Amino acid sequence: MKKVLITGxxxxxxxxxxxxxIQTYPDYQIINFDNLTYAGNLDNLSDMExxxxxxxxxxxxxxxxxxxxxMNGIDYVVHFAxxxxxxxxxEDPSVxxxxxxxxxxxxxxxxxxxNVKKFLHVSTDEVYxxxxxxxxxxxxxxxxxxxxxxxxxxxxxxxVRSYFExxxxxxxxxxxxxxxxxxxxxxxxxxxxxxxxxxxKQLPVYGDGLQVRDWLHVIDHCRALDMALHNGKNGEVYxxxxxxxxxxxxxxxLVLDYLKKPKSLIKHVTDRLGHDRRYAIDSSKIQRELGxxxxxxxxxxxxxxxxxxxxxxxxxxxxxxxxxRRVQIAK
Numbered sequence: 001m002k003k004v005l006i007t008g009x010x011x012x013x014x015x016x017x018x019x020x021x022i023q024t025y026p027d028y029q030i031i032n033f034d035n036l037t038y039a040g041n042l043d044n045l046s047d048m049e050x051x052x053x054x055x056x057x058x059x060x061x062x063x064x065x066x067x068x069x070x071m072n073g074i075d076y077v078v079h080f081a082x083x084x085x086x087x088x089x090x091e092d093p094s095v096x097x098x099x100x101x102x103x104x105x106x107x108x109x110x111x112x113x114x115n116v117k118k119f120l121h122v123s124t125d126e127v128y129x130x131x132x133x134x135x136x137x138x139x140x141x142x143x144x145x146x147x148x149x150x151x152x153x154x155x156x157x158x159x160v161r162s163y164f165e166x167x168x169x170x171x172x173x174x175x176x177x178x179x180x181x182x183x184x185x186x187x188x189x190x191x192x193x194x195x196x197x198x199x200x201k202q203l204p205v206y207g208d209g210l211q212v213r214d215w216l217h218v219i220d221h222c223r224a225l226d227m228a229l230h231n232g233k234n235g236e237v238y239x240x241x242x243x244x245x246x247x248x249x250x251x252x253x254l255v256l257d258y259l260k261k262p263k264s265l266i267k268h269v270t271d272r273l274g275h276d277r278r279y280a281i282d283s284s285k286i287q288r289e290l291g292x293x294x295x296x297x298x299x300x301x302x303x304x305x306x307x308x309x310x311x312x313x314x315x316x317x318x319x320x321x322x323x324x325r326r327v328q329i330a331k
Contacts, residue, residue, distance in 0.1 A: 002029070003028075005078070007034070009056075012218065013222075017080070034056070039085075042324075062102055074116055079107055084149060101159065108159060108171075121157065123153050123173055123175045128143060130276035147274050161173065179218045255302075
């Protein structure tokens with residue numbers, strides 16, 4: 001039985017990955033290690049709680065003792081835990097440096113000491129910076145982050161790389177494009193637009209809304225991470241993209257059209273500081289070397305995502321009211 005430590009498993013991508021792993025590898029022992037900050041929500045995994053090989057452990061990757069307490073006997077580490085919202089990183093960069101850089105360092109040290117067989121570091125295409133109107137990020141694109149968030153993720157990427165180069169540590173790095181799908185915390189574009197639209201609340205759109213992102217369904221991302229974990233070559237970086245470039249304003253229009261709400265709900269607001277104009281990923285390496293391809297058509301995926309939020313109003317309500325946090329703190 002493989003023993004897998006998943007950091008940040010109560011978050012959006014982490015919880016979807018845990019569900020994928022339990023369904024795909026029922027004999028694996030899954031340990032969800034999460035500090036349950038505002039974006040960590042155990043409601044995301046309420047249907048997994050009775051799965052015997054699954055365990056939740058509350059802990060902080062910034063705390064060395066917390067990390068060491070769960071690392072003994074671990075075969076694989078899949079590292080999602082991170083502060084990830086750009087706006088929050090502009091307000092307080094220090095939290096991002098502590099969690100994303102120091103936290104990753106603590107995990108690397110403990111994993112090395114305990115002879116972990118594979119360390120999968122989940123990163124972002126934002127470490128590459130911004131693209132012009134043409135071109136794509138490849139694994140060879142120089143790192144050039146433009147926000148405190150992306151800079152802290154770039155720092156963690158470089159730490160992971162250094163442990164492979166210096167110690168021969170068995171690490172793989174993945175960098176994904178913008179994810180969407182069920183259980184995404186409603187501060188990110190798609191769930192924010194959906195949840196606001198459902199209650200006829202204004203939809204804040206930065207600047208002209210023409211910032212372009214490559215959208216990747218979280219289920220396709222989880223499949224790619226599975227392949228990188230089991231078959232990725234140590235020391236390599238794999239870009240994971242959805243081949244769905246869309247300007248933000250088009251996403252907003254799609255949500256409004258699906259829910260049959262007026263465009264008058266859109267409110268253009270002052271653009272974000274240092275807002276990257278375009279991201280686009282070349283994922284040919286992971287397709288060529290590991291055999292992964294995205295399978296979820298964007299039109300289908302966005303429709304299913306909107307419908308998920310419509311059908312899970314109680315999940316949204318518990319977040320907007322803060323009830324999910326009160327319950328977790330009480331635990």
